[in-house]
Amino acid sequence: MRLxxxxxxxxxxxxxxxxxxxxxxxxxxxxxxxxxVAALYHYWSRLSSGSVFAPEFPRPFIIxxxxxxxxxxxxxxxxxxxxxxxxxxxxxxxxxxHISVGARETIxxxxxxxxxxxxxxxxxxxxxxxxxxxxxxxxxxxxxYRVIQLSDMHISRLFPARWAASVVERTNAVGxxxxxxxxxxxxxxVAMRHADVAPxxxxxxPDGVLAIPGNHEYYFDYADWLRHLSSLGFHLLLNxxxxxxxxxxxxxxxxxxxxxxxxxxxxxxxxxVALDGRxxxxxxxxxxxxxxxxxxxxxxGVALQLSGHTHGGMILGLDRLVARGNxxxxxxRYDVNGMTLYVSNGTGLWPGFALRLGRPPEITCFHLRxx
Numbered sequence: 475m476r477l478x479x480x481x482x483x484x485x486x487x488x489x490x491x492x493x494x495x496x497x498x499x500x501x502x503x504x505x506x507x508x509x510x511v512a513a514l515y516h517y518w519s520r521l522s523s524g525s526v527f528a529p530e531f532p533r534p535f536i537i538x539x540x541x542x543x544x545x546x547x548x549x550x551x552x553x554x555x556x557x558x559x560x561x562x563x564x565x566x567x568x569x570x571x572h573i574s575v576g577a578r579e580t581i582x583x584x585x586x587x588x589x590x591x592x593x594x595x596x597x598x599x600x601x602x603x604x605x606x607x608x609x610x611x612x613x614x615x616x617x618x619y620r621v622i623q624l625s626d627m628h629i630s631r632l633f634p635a636r637w638a639a640s641v642v643e644r645t646n647a648v649g650x651x652x653x654x655x656x657x658x659x660x661x662x663x664v665a666m667r668h669a670d671v672a673p674x675x676x677x678x679x680p681d682g683v684l685a686i687p688g689n690h691e692y693y694f695d696y697a698d699w700l701r702h703l704s705s706l707g708f709h710l711l712l713n714x715x716x717x718x719x720x721x722x723x724x725x726x727x728x729x730x731x732x733x734x735x736x737x738x739x740x741x742x743x744x745x746x747v748a749l750d751g752r753x754x755x756x757x758x759x760x761x762x763x764x765x766x767x768x769x770x771x772x773x774x775g776v777a778l779q780l781s782g783h784t785h786g787g788m789i790l791g792l793d794r795l796v797a798r799g800n801x802x803x804x805x806x807r808y809d810v811n812g813m814t815l816y817v818s819n820g821t822g823l824w825p826g827f828a829l830r831l832g833r834p835p836e837i838t839c840f841h842l843r844x845x
Contacts, residue, residue, distance in 0.1 A: 483550040484513055491553045491578055512542035516826055527693055528662040529631060529825055536632045537593060540828045544589030552581040592789070592829030597632070599640040600821055600835035602648055605807065607814050608845035609757050609777045613723025617844040620650040621759070622679070624837060625782030626688065626820030629670045630661040633822045639673040641821060641837065648839055652681045652718070655708065656782045656818065657688025657732060657763035661825060664698045675706040681718050684709050686729040688763040688783065690824075692738040711761060713741065713748045724756035725842075728776075732763045743767070745774055765803035765817045772813035778840075779815045786819030786833035793833060805833060816840070 488506045495502070511518075518539075519529035529536050556573060564571040602622075622645055629638055645653060659674075660667045677683050685708040691699050704710060711729025718725045730743035745767075749758065757777040762768075765781035772779075786805035787793020797804035800817075808815040819836050 483546050484510065486550045486553050487546055490557060491549060491582065494573070494575075495578055496575060508542075509546060512539060513546055515539045515543050519826060523662065523666070525662075525693060527690060527824065527826060528666065530662070530666065531631065533631050533634065536825055536828075537597070540596075540632075540825070541586075541589045541593050543827070544592050544829045545585045548588045549582060549585035552585055553578075556581055588831065589829065592831050595830040595834060596823045596828040597637075598835070599637065599644060600837050602644065603836045603838050604841065605816065605838055606841045606843060607778055607816075608843040609814075610845045611755065611757050611777070612725070612842060612844040613720065614844050615720035615723035616718075616725050616842055619652075619720075619725070619842040620648070621652045621654060621780075621840040621842065622648055622650040622837065623654050623656060623780050623816075623818055623840065624821045625656040625763075625780075625818040626658040626785055626824075627655075627822040628658055628661050628690065628820075628824050629667055629674075629822065630825045632825035632828055633670075635670045635673055637822075638670060639676075642673045642676050645837055646676070646678060648837075650679055650839060652727070653677055653679045653683045654727070654761055654780060655683070655685040656761050656780055657686050658690045658782065658820075658824075659685075659688070659703065660694065660699065661690055663694050664702050668702075671702070671706065674708075677707070682709055682716075683707055684711055684716065684727055684729065684761065686711055686761045686763055687732055687735075689732045689734040692732065692734055692740060696738060696740060711748070713744045715748055715752055715758075717753060717756065724753050726752045726756045726758045727761070728752070728758055729761040733766070745771060745776075749774065764800065765815060766801040768801070768803060768808070768810045768813070768815045772811040772815075776813050778842075779810075779813060780818070780840075781815065782818040782820055784817055784820075785823055786817070786830075788823070788827065788830055788833055790832035 516526045520526045523530040560571050560573045715728035728748045736742040760776045760779045764783045784796050784804045787796040793804050803817050819833050
């Protein structure tokens with residue numbers, strides 16, 4: 475399967491697009507070699523750090539690799555479309571299949587531009603998106619309560635300290651009552667990312683900063699990351715909860731570990747344990763990195779679930795495939811048997827595929843309303 479996924483684009487781009495162009499043979503060979511180098515981006519990432527998830531080369535190279543990787547993807551799709559169109563035209567006119575040089579040059583330019591836009595969209599510091607959620611049984615004392623969600627920052631060589639500092643500044647400027655981070659803080663070990671995550675210590679809100687791990691924390695010295703994130707001021711909810719009080723009103727924030735935890739010898743998510751001992755009448759806001767278990771959360775009385783993980787599907791069209799791997803949940807707001815599920819598009823993005831088209835990054839501010 476991997477050979478098909480990575481081999482087909484190379485065959486399409488090199489044989490169907492590049493080779494028919496009227497270029498000198500030497501130019502074609504060099505261009506083909508560059509396409510192969512770009513397609514092996516994740517292999518070079520593994521060589522650079524020992525992990526495919528943490529490319530440890532200079533940021534401009536990571537940006538260039540993502541652009542080239544995206545251009546190969548878009549050019550593959552456009553060339554296949556061009557081939558099918560030319561075939562249909564040939565069958566309709568009973569003429570030989572013909573694709574002009576101009577058509578090939580046009581789709582090459584389109585692929586390059588789409589990839590450039592996609593990378594630019596991925597790298598920007600996201601705006602604040604406001605979402606109002608009405609919660610049945612919420613005490614009037616919490617009406618208007620504001621929760622900021624950050625998710626999938628993937629702090630790395632691609633999203634370094636200056637980007638993290640800008641996110642922190644924009645988040646703090648909202649002045650929310652609570653800040654939550656729903657996993658995938660980083661890509662890299664504590665030693666690699668120590669300076670890049672340092673700005674996160676400046677996040678502040680009156681009721682604190684809560685967090686849960688995402689699957690990427692388990693790829694890089696999970697225990698070390700838990701200790702380091704705690705030292706930065708994050709209150710980690712590992713199958714546990716906290717109760718926020720306003721007068722006689724109460725609101726529960728619960729969090730679970732990631733679904734991938736058991737694969738790494740760690741404690742898996744347990745919502746029953748996380749909710750054990752909570753005030754029975756208090757509404758629950760659940761932090762769960764992956765949205766796939768939302769129906770289970772709804773059945774256990776959760777009022778609002780905040781998730782991430784999907785990056786919103788990154789690209790319109792591709793988001794439908796991502797949804798299939800997450801029980802249909804990929805981006806934005808869902809009503810799940812009376813529970814509100816919100817799946818963040820993510821604040822950052824995995825540096826191994828940093829492109830966004832139609833699925834922008836976000837810092838999300840939830841305005842809770844009593845219902």
